[in-house]
Amino acid sequence: MVNQTIDQYNQVIKACKQLFSRKSKDYGTAWRILRVPSITDQIFIKAQRIRSIQEKGQQKVDEGMKPEFIGIVNYCIIAIIQLSMEEDAPMEIPYEDLEPLYDRTIEEVTTLLESKNHDYDEAWRDMRVSSITDIILMKLLRIKQIEDNQGKTLVSEGVKANYQDIINYAVFCLIKLDQDQS
Numbered sequence: 001m002v003n004q005t006i007d008q009y010n011q012v013i014k015a016c017k018q019l020f021s022r023k024s025k026d027y028g029t030a031w032r033i034l035r036v037p038s039i040t041d042q043i044f045i046k047a048q049r050i051r052s053i054q055e056k057g058q059q060k061v062d063e064g065m066k067p068e069f070i071g072i073v074n075y076c077i078i079a080i081i082q083l084s085m086e087e088d089a090p091m092e093i094p095y096e097d098l099e100p101l102y103d104r105t106i107e108e109v110t111t112l113l114e115s116k117n118h119d120y121d122e123a124w125r126d127m128r129v130s131s132i133t134d135i136i137l138m139k140l141l142r143i144k145q146i147e148d149n150q151g152k153t154l155v156s157e158g159v160k161a162n163y164q165d166i167i168n169y170a171v172f173c174l175i176k177l178d179q180d181q182s
Contacts, residue, residue, distance in 0.1 A: 005117060005175075006110075012174045013106055016073045020102060021095065023074075029093045031078050032085075036159070037147045039079040043166070044140045046071045047133060054130045065129075066177055072136065072170040076163040080105045083160055109164045116168070124172040132169050132176075139166050 031039070046068045053059045081101045093101075117124075124132065139162045146152075146159050 005122065006114070008175045008178075009110065009113060009171055012171045012178075013073075013110075015174075016070050016077075017102060017106075019070055020074045020077070021099070024095050024098060029091065029098065032082070032089075032091045032093070034078075034082070036079055036082055037144070039075055039082060040140060040143050040147060040159075043072055043075045043079070044137070044144070046075070047136045047140060050133050051130075051137065054133060066174060069170045069174050069177070073167050073174075076167045076170070077102055077105050079163050080160055109167045112164050113168050113171075124169075125176075127172075129173050129176050132173050136166050136169050139169075 034042070050065050050068045053065055081098075084101070142156070143159045143162045146156070146162075151158065
């Protein structure tokens with residue numbers, strides 16, 4: 001089952017990275033203007049929309065939940081990259097320089113996935129997409145609180161660890177949504 005998870009995970013990340021690459025070619029790194037709390041709010045908007053669709057059972061905008069989960073993955077990666085950038089880093093980053101940052105972030109998150117998946121015995125497979133969405137929203141509220149506290153925590157993980165968890169949860173949702181369509 002673990003190999004299946006890694007294969008499914010890699011397929012989802014491949015789709016996320018393809019969209020990230022295309023948008024980078026269209027828009028460059030315009031997201032560099034955003035402060036990290038603004039990126040957090042952008043992720044929150046996407047997660048809140050997913051929850052709204054789940055609760056209402058319908059949507060008025062044509063994009064469904066899958067593109068929103070992909071957006072959550074990519075915005076979390078953007079947030080982690082933004083956190084790692086020096087204050088005086090250039091606004092525009094060529095894709096050739098950006099791609100290794102994306103890949104390094106995913107490597108770290110995949111390692112985290114493998115460790116947690118081992119310890120939790122793939123519990124996510126028995127969860128509902130709606131419950132995972134709620135967990136993503138909870139983690140975003142935690143991040144917002146940490147940001148409001150200027151990054152200070154007493155016993156909690158920092159914002160990067162929460163973004164990494166959100167990436168993994170969003171990927172799990174995309175895997176589950178793909179399986180539901182099969």
